[in-house]
Amino acid sequence: MSKQQLVVLGQSDATRENGETGQTDACCPGLLTAPLDEDQAAELAKVFKALGDPVRLRLLSMIASRAGGEVCVCDLTPAFDLSQPTISHHLKLLRQAGLIDCERRGTWVYYWLLPEMTDRLAGILTRPSVDATS
Amino acid sequence: MSKQQLVVLGQSDATRENGETGQTDACCPGLLTAPLDEDQAAELAKVFKALGDPVRLRLLSMIASRAGGEVCVCDLTPAFDLSQPTISHHLKLLRQAGLIDCERRGTWVYYWLLPEMTDRLAGILTRPSVDATS
Numbered sequence: 001m002s003k004q005q006l007v008v009l010g011q012s013d014a015t016r017e018n019g020e021t022g023q024t025d026a027c028c029p030g031l032l033t034a035p036l037d038e039d040q041a042a043e044l045a046k047v048f049k050a051l052g053d054p055v056r057l058r059l060l061s062m063i064a065s066r067a068g069g070e071v072c073v074c075d076l077t078p079a080f081d082l083s084q085p086t087i088s089h090h091l092k093l094l095r096q097a098g099l100i101d102c103e104r105r106g107t108w109v110y111y112w113l114l115p116e117m118t119d120r121l122a123g124i125l126t127r128p129s130v131d132a133t134s
Numbered sequence: 135m136s137k138q139q140l141v142v143l144g145q146s147d148a149t150r151e152n153g154e155t156g157q158t159d160a161c162c163p164g165l166l167t168a169p170l171d172e173d174q175a176a177e178l179a180k181v182f183k184a185l186g187d188p189v190r191l192r193l194l195s196m197i198a199s200r201a202g203g204e205v206c207v208c209d210l211t212p213a214f215d216l217s218q219p220t221i222s223h224h225l226k227l228l229r230q231a232g233l234i235d236c237e238r239r240g241t242w243v244y245y246w247l248l249p250e251m252t253d254r255l256a257g258i259l260t261r262p263s264v265d266a267t268s
Contacts, residue, residue, distance in 0.1 A: 031191065032198040032252060035213070041188035041195070048191070052183030054175035057165065061175070064166040079169070118166060118259045125256035127249055 031124040044124070047117065050097035055080065056090045063100055063111050070112040165258040178258070181251065184231035189214065190224045197234055197245050204246040 036044065051057060062079065063071050077087050091111060094100045099118065102111045170178070185191060196213065197205050211221050225245060228234045233252065236245045 030199075031195050032247070032249075034195065034199045036192050036195040038188065038192070041191040045186050045188040045191050048182050049186030052179050052186040054172065054179040057175040057179050057182070058170050058172070061165050061168065061170040065164075065168050113166070115166075115261055119261065122256045122259035122261075125252045125259065127253065127256075 030128065032126075033128050047097045047099065047121065050093050050099060053090065053093075055082065055087075056094055059087070059090055060094055060099060060113070064113040064115075064118070066112075070110045072108045072110050074108050076111070164262065166260075167262050181231045181233065181255065184227050184233060187224070187227075189216065189221075190228055193221070193224055194228055194233060194247070198247040198249075198252070200246075204244045207243045207245065210245070 031044070051060070058079070059076060062076055073084070073088065073091065076091075077084050080087060088109075091100065091102070091109075095102060095111075097117070098114060100111050101114055102109050104110075165178070185194070192213070193210060196210055207218070207222065207225065210225075211218050214221060222243075225234070225236070225243075229236060229245075231251070232248060234245050235248055236243050238244075
C-alpha cells in the first residue's frame with residue numbers, strides 16, 4: 001500500500017465506500033464499514049463497557065447459555081465468591097446496557113438474555129463481504 | 135417456563151447442551167452457548183474493555199473501515215479534540231487488546247485492523263443455530 005492512498009482517508013471517502021458496498025441496517029452502525037460518529041460511539045461504548053468485566057461476562061454467559069430460558073439470581077450467585085448485592089449490581093449494569101432483562105417473582109429475580117443486543121453487536125463486528133471494489 | 139427447569143442450571147448441563155449442538159471452535163469459547171470459565175472471561179473482558187470507550191471505538195472504526203488498508207496516525211488525530219499522545223494511548227490499548235497492529239515508518243506510525251479478533255468477538259456473540267433440543 002502506497003502512502004499516497006492514505007492521504008484520501010476521511011469521513012467522506014469512507015461514506016462513499018459504504019455507499020458502494022450497500023448500506024448497513026439503520027439499527028446497526030457498521031463498526032468495520034464506516035467511521036462511527038460520536039453519538040453512535042458513545043452508545044456502543046456503554047454496551048462494550050458492560051461486557052468489559054469478567055464477572056459480568058460470566059453472568060451473561062450463564063444467562064445466555066440457558067437456551068431460550070431464564071435464570072434465577074439464586075442460581076447465579078453460588079458460582080461466585082461475591083455477595084448477592086455485588087452480583088445484583090453487575091446484573092444491573094448488564095440490564096442497563098440492554099443485554100439482559102429481568103422480572104421479580106416472589107423472593108427471587110429471574111434474568112434472561114435480550115438477544116437483539118448480542119445480535120446487534122455480532123452484526124457490527126462482522127466484516128462486510130469482501131467485494132474488492134477498492 | 136417452570137421454576138423446576140431452573141434448578142438444573144449448572145456447568146455440566148450447559149456442557150452437555152454444547153456437546154449436543156456441536157463444539158465451538160477451540161479458539162472461541164461461546165459466550166452464548168456455555169458458561170465461560172474464569173480464565174476465558176478474564177481474557178475476553180480485556181478486549182471488551184478496550185472497546186468500552188467512545189474514542190477507541192471511533193479510532194477502531196476509522197482504521198477498520200479502510201477496507202484491507204492501513205491508516206497513518208496523522209490521519210486519525212485531526213478527527214478528535216485530543217492531543218496526539220492521548221490518541222496514541224488509546225491506540226496502544228486497542229493494540230494490547232489484539233484488535234489492531236501498527237508499524238512505524240519514518241515520522242509516522244501506521245495502524246491496521248487485526249480482523250481475527252473482531253471475527254472472534256463476532257463469533258462468540260453469534261447465537262448458535264436454534265436446534266430446539268431442550
